[in-house]
Amino acid sequence: MIAQLLGGKGTVRGRKTREILLLLGFLIVIWAVTTVLSPRFLSVKNITDILIQAAPLGFVVIGQMIVIVVRGLDLSVASIMATAAVLSIGVFDNTATAFVAALLLGALVGGVNGYLVSYRRVTPFLATLATMIVLQGIRFAYTKGAPSGSLPDAFRFLATGDIGGVPVVLIVLIGVGFVAHWMLERSVPGRQLLLYGDNPETAYMAGLPVKRIVISAYVISGVLAAIAGLFLVGYVGIVDNWTGQGYELDSIAAAVIGGASLRGGKGSVIGALLAALILVSLFNIVVILGLSIEFQMVVKGVLILLAATVYIRRTRE
């Protein structure tokens, strides 16, 4: 019965399920510890706050995980977040237009990344580093170094408002997560991503559209980063040139902690989202303990090492 639930021993699916349960267990332990440290932690409001805080990272980590699945890496996500927010809100007064423009920008940058990696065979690290810097330049040229300031109310609502008590951002994240999960686990494009990452040579010989697969991964990552950027500026309340700073590394960390392998072919949406939540919850502990913010980095580093060793041990047997 339990074995059935776990998806059977020795199967690929079973292993994946156990990894997710492991992450869930870890999250529960963290929350339990936090509750002991600070009894007020475990309230609906506080948990909701953590979820909202984690949401932008949630969008980014889904995209990052998908790029990692195809043996890539997307360093440009943070730059896309800031640039999409700064440009779209700066140029367009209409909120809907701004939103669409941001998504298009994300898709365009992702497309360029994917093109460079697949057609031009630039390494993902260099390709996305380059687009990250170019975007930064464009952003600074546009704002002339100073952040543009005002933010339409609609964005504030999207990021902090709620519908029937459920925060809008969480509704959107769950929607996106659901679609991404279905795509990766149950659709032809998702399977193509996973198999390509497992062995690109075999994918090519099996007639899979390898270039399209790689490009689509980066486009997804770009679009999700743009969405994250809009929600993050809405949450913070100001449009800043450095919106999203640090999200590239946080998202890579979360994707890896969530079970994605840098060797490609492996990753799950649920794992990635749980890992993002774990990271944000740990940051929260650091704050509760009154430790300095730098401590968050130590926590992050230790967690990555922990994840790496756990997963390596698991793949051995």
Add this chain to the structure above:
Amino acid sequence: MADPVLAARGMTKLFGSNEVLRNIDFEVIAGRNIALCGENGAGKSTLIKLMTGIYTPSAGHVLLDGEPVIFAGPKEAIAAGIAVVHQEFSTISALTVAENVFLEKEPRDRLGLVDRRRLRRDCADLLQQLGIDLDPDTPLERLSVAEAQMVEIAKALRSRARVLILDEPTAVLSHREIDHLFRILRDLRNQGMGLVYVSHRLDEIFEVCTDICVLKDGDVTSAGPIEDYDHDRVVAAMVGRRLGELFPPKSGPATGAAPVLSLRDLKVEGSAASVDLDLRPGEIVGLSGLVGSGRTELALAIFGAARGAGTVALSGANYRKRTPGRSLAGGLAMLTEDRKANGLFPDASVAWNFAASTLGKGARALALSPRDEEERSRSVVERFSVVVDHVGQPISALSGGNQQKVLIGRLLENAPKILLLDEPTRGVDVATKAEIYRTLRRLARDGVAILVISSELIEVVGLCDRVHVMRDGAFVAELLGDAITEDGIMAVAAAATGGGMRPSHD
């Protein structure tokens, strides 16, 4: 008989609840060469990995010179003088021959840096000793699978070994390299090395081995000196029953029908010669030739995975911008020779590997049905008797021969009209070989055109209606009907090596 150098006592191995080996005793004796036989999934590779520190036994132990030892990892086994050539390659394609041969054992200078001059010289010496004709500086990715296999063997022998274990070393070698390898093995044996030899080619076992041990369903079913055995007795111990004819009757060359695949002046990149060929529905055509004669390159060029100049026509229509995706969509499918490099999705399940056939250009639906995938892969598992617990297992947990069977199942899934098969029965046991041959003949009878590349001459002779012999990228002879014999093929294939008949480019 002399005391064993290396022995396994009461060896038992479980993967999960699956008992792969049960209480096995096995001995390697200096100056002897023992064959380890058994069907796909019998546990041959597992036994080897248990004796060389890669897997830990569930019960039982290893004896070295009669003393119990525990190898904590492959390095300790190597340090104890046990060299292994595994079934799956361990070489790294981005490195050169020399770098691969001395991987992690590179000669160092006083600063601790790799001494490249010595590295090259040591490698050249070793290759010369073994009579392997390769340049130490060639990157491995430029070598054929057979050449890479010879590098693998050189790597195992880089330091003085007392035991040499070879897990299907000849699966990718052609006659000439095999003869050469056997000379090396006999020399080593005469020098007192103890050898273990795994192969599904029984004639080889009778040629080089002195003893035999047969595994079936986790037990040793038969063991003893090779003189006590003949072909049928080995098969009976392996399969548990007598096998009928290995090859189904041929149907003779198809002459009437219009060709489904025509090659005109097809020239593979890097080759001076070009090739003409017509392949008709219903026939099985063999491509024979020594390793390096350009067979694989030709198939890849037809399939669209390698460049080639000249024309390829499918059912009379010129097929220009060739890619694997477009080939598959047009009913032209290929099985590649190196399953680890470009045949398998190693971390994916058996079902996923199998269902990859639905993800190409022909993919119509957006949604996948895991249940449907599982059911269809189960039917392939049954048909080719693939040894697997559950189709959800990663394919890398299957034995080599069983992996091959899954790939053949995938290949046939979309009902291709033309099949290009490069070493189709690589690492497959005799019983399943027979099943594969029957399947191919049935397909041919249903109108599929099949091109088979095989280094195993018996296979070419037994299976093909027509054989083209290749040399240096060109067809040098076509054999038909009764003219298809091992000697006939060898005579033409090797002709150039003896005299000055080589084409000018070499």
